[in-house]
Amino acid sequence: MTAVTTRRKRSAGELRALAEEGARLLADASADEVVAWAARTFPGTLGVASSMENAALPHLVSQHAPGVDVLFLDTGYHFAETLGARDEVDFSLDVTVRSILPKLSVAEQDERYGPRLHDRDPGACCRMRKVEPLREALGDYECWMSGVRRDESERRADTPLVTFDETNEMVKVNPFAAWSADDVMSYAMRNRVPLNLLLSDEYPSIGCEPCTARVEPGADPRSGRWQGTSKTECGIHE
């Protein structure tokens, strides 16, 4: 499918007011009700971020907003399984996958900053390959959605269902905020949505290949991300 995006029509002030209204109306709403509200309120200006770990969120949103844009940050460092999941999502769901590329290819980044920047300065690498490209892509939308959940980490424990994203000056919706990992997997299995094959190979949380390790059963699912560093987030949810 061809990506069709609509530029923002409302001001940051109007979007802030909508975020506040949504947060009030949907304080105790289900994920389905939250997605339905977002689809109604932001037709054509809604983007869904997906790491292609599983396609539960793109599937749920596509039920209310067929053809919705799904934003995948194509860092150049993904596992083959993740790229396979992206292609399967594009093929099997009623969504429009947009692969968002960084300004520099991996080879260009290596040339300018030296090889394996992710080992020496993962903050800079994530900024150039994830944070800045996403920020630029979000300029096309009034609302973006993520699959962030409160139970993933202490830093995510206060994740709201609906909020105003001050950095990107738009509405941000986290329909799965109150869900557990089991809730997401139950939804995925019930609806037969594409899953990243690495989930069944001891990778419960999947990012770029150089920064993602296998996790022992029972350990913190995010403990395989940026192992050996103090980094716990790529920065797109801050």
Ligand code: SF4
């Ligand atoms: S997760 Fe690692 S490889 Fe991917 S953008 Fe961040 S630092 Fe770079």
